[in-house]
Amino acid sequence: MTTRATPSTTADPLVETVLHWYDENARDLPWRRPEASPWSVLVSEFMLQQTPVVRVLPVHEAWLARWPTPAALAAESSGEAVRAWGRLGYPRRALRLHGAAVAITEQHGGEVPASYDDLLALPGVGDYTAAAVAAFAFGQRQVVLDTNVRRVLARTMTGTEFPPRSVTRAERDLGASLLPQDAPTAATWSVAVMELGALVCTADRPRCGGCPVVARCAWQQSGAPAYDGPPRQVQTYAGTDRQCRGRLLAVLRDAPGAVPKARLDTVWENAEQRERALASLVEDGLATLDADGRYRLP
DNA sequence: TACTCGTGGAA
DNA sequence: TTTCCAAGAGT
Known part of the structure; x- marks a missing residue:
């Protein structure tokens, strides 16, 4: 599996525990292999x-x-x-x-x-x-804050179920404070804590029973209080421009070349919204209008 | 800052 | 069925 530097380069026992857990539980993903x-x-x-x-x-x-x-x-x-x-x-x-x-x-x-x-x-x-x-890719010492890492740090260190809506200075400082000094170990820690968030410390139904750091988790130790921050962003989709754009682009993607506009007109009922979405696709560079009035991928 | 931008699996 | 949300970026 993965290799890393000696434990003496890391200070925090939580970091050490997560590194050990990763050694045993990391998924074998193509972009993680040594030859990647x-x-x-x-x-x-x-x-x-x-x-x-x-x-x-x-x-x-x-x-x-x-x-x-x-x-x-x-x-x-x-x-x-x-x-x-x-x-x-x-x-x-x-x-x-x-x-x-x-x-x-x-x-x-x-x-x-x-x-x-x-x-x-x-x-x-x-x-x-x-x-x-x-x-x-380069084994550098970097603070890597993705949604998984932020959730793990929020729970284990801050004691809240979910992190703030956007990355805060406090999160960045916390991430920096946990980062091992040794670069290769720091890089492994970054992927390891991300993996813990993806496999164990999940957004819904976290597997706390199988968590290697549950005994040190501030959120668990305080009784796993329910999230009481501002409501998390709701992603509506049905009927949105986004869904309309998706329908239109699917037609262009599945066609070998240019398609007549009449064919695009069949995948969305609301003409006003359809025209707006098509124009935005062209504006974004995802679609091109030919001189003959047909549309295609750029 | 808040909003937009696709898709599909899970519960 | 509806809701949630998954290794974010750009404006």
Whole structure:
């Protein structure tokens, strides 16, 4: 399984316990294998933004087989990236990943940059993804705060069931305070605490009975009080522009070439909303209007 | 800051 | 059936 530095480099017993738990319980994911390239890691991080691991796995495998390097993807049209993205959701991520591949090819000699700042400058790469790639692809010491890590820290350290709506200074300081000094150990801790959140310390029905740090969990020790913060964001979907865009783009994705507008008109009843959604797809660069009035992927 | 941006599995 | 939400980013 995973290897790491000696325990003496870590101060907090919670960190040590989670590292040991990860040694025994880590999932074998393609982008975690020793032979995984930084490009494989970067692609996985794009795909995993708001999409579950099980749905990413097959698309990630096909993506890396077709485009083994950033330059290979950069040589394709952005539309092919959108098509290969399939039904992972949020297709603008496909566009941004293509844009990142172009930037890597043109500005970094085709090699995924290792520095946080260079990564952050890539399209579609925010604080989380830049830190994650620096840590997981390059073994750097970075504070990696994703939804899993934030939830684990909220429960074990802060004693609340859920973290704040957006990342706070306190969370960042807490993450920094727990980070092992040794870079390889820090990188392993980052993926380990994320894995704990994904497999045990889940958002609903956490498996506290199987949690290695339940005895140290502030939330559990205080009786697992119910969440009393502001209501978490509700994601409505049915009838939204988002659903309409999804229907329209599915038609373009499944067609080999351009499609007549009449065909797009059949997948959404409300004409006003349909026109607005189609215009927004074009505006976003996810669709192109041909001179003959037909639509296609860019 | 708050909102938008897809999709589908689980309970 | 409805609700929740999953390795966020951009504006």
